[in-house]
Amino acid sequence: MTAYFRSLAARFFYRSQTENELEEELRAHIQLRADDLERLGLTRSEAERRARIEFGGRERVKEECREELGGNFIDILMQDVRFSLRMLRKSPGFSAVAIMTMALCIGATTAIFSVVDATLLHPLPYPHPEQLVRITDDLPSVGAQDVGMSEPEWQDLQHSGIFEYVSPAWYDDNNLIMSACACQSLDRGTGLFCGDRSKTGAGPHVSACRSFAWIYRGSRHQRRALEANIRK
Amino acid sequence: MGNEAELLPGTLDLLILKAVSLGPLHGYGVLLRIGQISGRALLIEQGALYPALFRLVRQGLLKASWGKSDNNRRAKFYELTSKGRKRLREETDGWNRLVAAIASALAAQPQET
Numbered sequence A: 001m002t003a004y005f006r007s008l009a010a011r012f013f014y015r016s017q018t019e020n021e022l023e024e025e026l027r028a029h030i031q032l033r034a035d036d037l038e039r040l041g042l043t044r045s046e047a048e049r050r051a052r053i054e055f056g057g058r059e060r061v062k063e064e065c066r067e068e069l070g071g072n073f074i075d076i077l078m079q080d081v082r083f084s085l086r087m088l089r090k091s092p093g094f095s096a097v098a099i100m101t102m103a104l105c106i107g108a109t110t111a112i113f114s115v116v117d118a119t120l121l122h123p124l125p126y127p128h129p130e131q132l133v134r135i136t137d138d139l140p141s142v143g144a145q146d147v148g149m150s151e152p153e154w155q156d157l158q159h160s161g162i163f164e165y166v167s168p169a170w171y172d173d174n175n176l177i178m179s180a181c182a183c184q185s186l187d188r189g190t191g192l193f194c195g196d197r198s199k200t201g202a203g204p205h206v207s208a209c210r211s212f213a214w215i216y217r218g219s220r221h222q223r224r225a226l227e228a229n230i231r232k
Numbered sequence B: 001m002g003n004e005a006e007l008l009p010g011t012l013d014l015l016i017l018k019a020v021s022l023g024p025l026h027g028y029g030v031l032l033r034i035g036q037i038s039g040r041a042l043l044i045e046q047g048a049l050y051p052a053l054f055r056l057v058r059q060g061l062l063k064a065s066w067g068k069s070d071n072n073r074r075a076k077f078y079e080l081t082s083k084g085r086k087r088l089r090e091e092t093d094g095w096n097r098l099v100a101a102i103a104s105a106l107a108a109q110p111q112e113t
Helices: A002-012 A015-039 A044-055 A058-068 A072-090 A092-121 A151-159 A220-231 B011-021 B027-037 B046-058 B082-106
Strands: A169-178 A185-194 B062-068 B074-080
Touching: A002 A015, A002 A072, A002 B046, A015 A044, A015 A058, A015 B027, A015 B046, A015 B074, A044 A058, A044 B046, A058 A072, A058 B046, A072 A092, B011 B027, B011 B046, B011 B062, B011 B074, B011 B082, B027 B046, B027 B074, B046 B062, B046 B074, B074 B082
Parallel strands: none
Antiparallel strands: A169 A185, B062 B074
């Protein structure tokens, strides 16, 4: 492994030194070969010429050596990336269309998956969550929003026939004891409280309300435990 | 000529390891040593040697250092690492098994059944 990192460093951090050493190594090879040829009776210049011819294309050998250094795939990858960027710059119209198409597709897919995930894969733990709506009261004449609702108004909504059931609802922070999981644990969670539908017609008093649906900010494991508890 | 054998793919690395195991060598020395120990039967293309040496260094089987040749030229010398020694042993065993298997297969005679 250390040999590989050293080879990697030779490629990326000591590039010029590696090049020089490679050049020197190949030159030494040719000189050594020429020495031998000279010993066989050739003149020095003829021996060097022969040695160079025997060795063949030095640049090709160098290139093959470079390829054997560690991290060759990084170099190839960088070449590919540079090439693709050049091509994208060359035809900006095509690039724009391609990028927009991909952005749109990814966006649409994510959006669809988010909906599927929320409604089909992790639906809220009560029937027909898609029919659940939140009603707020605004007073546009005085510029007030979500001002709350009077009891007669609530009763009106309840008896309007539009909704199956209308209940006051509010968030609250509570300590939760989860006994559904094997280990009993105490946790702090935010719950959404609303009235029990068996209490239809009763005043919206806190005492008359029993929590049946929670939106709990916790781990999925904890939420499962909680949901199981609520269903009981 | 005549008694030269063609180098099988993958055997160059093994030959280099073997040549270097007999003592540190520079690139040209590796070529001479392989020629010598193979009885001049195996000739390595000069250019093919260096990529193989670089590969073996990268794999940690050889380590390189600069030194002086016999005739006082500066050259890069290669020697075996302990990992390289182990690899040479393994590859030699593997090669011997292969050769024995092929030899026995080729020596088979037609048999009465």
